[in-house]
Amino acid sequence: xxxxxxxxxxxxxxxxxxxxxxxxxxxxxxxxxxxxxxxxxxxxxxxxxxxxxxxxxxxxxxxxxxxxxxxxxxxxxxxxxxxxxxxxxxxxxxxxxxxxxxxxxxxxxxxxxxxxxxxxxxxxxxxxxxxxxxxxxxxxxxxxxxxxxxxxxxxxxxxxxxxxxxxxxxxxxxxxxxxxxxxxxxxxxxxxxxxxxxxxxxxxxx
Numbered sequence: 563x564x565x566x567x568x569x570x571x572x573x574x575x576x577x578x579x580x581x582x583x584x585x586x587x588x589x590x591x592x593x594x595x596x597x598x599x600x601x602x603x604x605x606x607x608x609x610x611x612x613x614x615x616x617x618x619x620x621x622x623x624x625x626x627x628x629x630x631x632x633x634x635x636x637x638x639x640x641x642x643x644x645x646x647x648x649x650x651x652x653x654x655x656x657x658x659x660x661x662x663x664x665x666x667x668x669x670x671x672x673x674x675x676x677x678x679x680x681x682x683x684x685x686x687x688x689x690x691x692x693x694x695x696x697x698x699x700x701x702x703x704x705x706x707x708x709x710x711x712x713x714x715x716x717x718x719x720x721x722x723x724x725x726x727x728x729x730x731x732x733x734x735x736x737x738x739x740x741x742x743x744x745x746x747x748x749x750x751x752x753x754x755x756x757x758x759x760x761x762x763x764x765x766x767x768x
Contacts, residue, residue, distance in 0.1 A: 573616045573652055576601060577660045580612035585666045585691060587767075588653065589615035590675030592697075594625040603755070604670055607694070607763040612665070614656050618674070620645065628678035635699070635729065637677075642701050646681035650689045666691035668767065672755065673697045673724070676716075680733060683709050684740055694763045697753055699725040700732035707740035714742045715766040717759050719751040 576597045580586075587608050589600035597617040604613045618626040620641075629645040630638040657663050669690050671679035676698030682689050684707040692713040714737055718730040727748075734746045745766065749758045 573619060575614060575616040575656065577656070578604070578613035578615070581610050584611065585668045586657070586662050587611045587613045588667050588669045588679070588690070589613055590628065590669060590671035590679050591615070591618065591626070592673030592675050593618075593622065593627050596626055600670060600672060600675070603672075603760070603763075606760055607670065608668075608767045611767075612660075612662060614653070614660070614662070614667075616649070616652060616656070618678075619648070628674050629681075629701075634724065635726075637701050639702065642678070642681050643685060646678060646685050646702075649678060650682060650686040653689060669693040669695075670763070670767075671695055671698065673753065677701050680737065683707075683712060683714065683742065684736065694766060695733070696755060696759055696763070697722060697725050697730075698733050699729035700736060702736070704736040704739035707736070709737065710741035712740075712742045713766075714744045715762065716744060716746045717762055718746070718748045719753055720748050721751065722753045724753045 574597055587604045589604045591599040597615045618628040620627040630641040667690055669679035676695035679693045680698055681702050684702050687708045695716045737744045747762055
């Protein structure tokens, strides 16, 4: 067995076969969920697309996450950097294992998953071809980042008690500074997803 396959197998994940061409969806769940959580959403917003859905490798109690935090909204930024690098390496290995090498990848991330997707965009240019960030907030800044022309949809909830407007605005600012082609929408919702989120994501991915 190759080293790439061993590396991909190190993280529990789901793979959903799909069309033989076009982009692959990288589904990145929120805190407390797992690799099964966003599969139905991925099929709704990108029907027929192949999906790679890994499980976040960090434990907070019994909850899966993508990186450590000290408290709600207070993130361990060096860990964000490190975990983004690990996810980028895992994605290469998983694409090779599942016959998806050379395919473009678009992230579909919710909450903590949106945050790690944004870290990939800001620190690992070329890994993603675009992203849908649902309820994402600021973590890393745009220092040294290059995401020129990268299509990104950020959807924030107007009444989100977990992601204040200032934090989603900081993320939007970082992505714009990095050169992303950002579409930032604010919907009348809290931290939970709505049909409007689904419609926006589907239109963007189409």
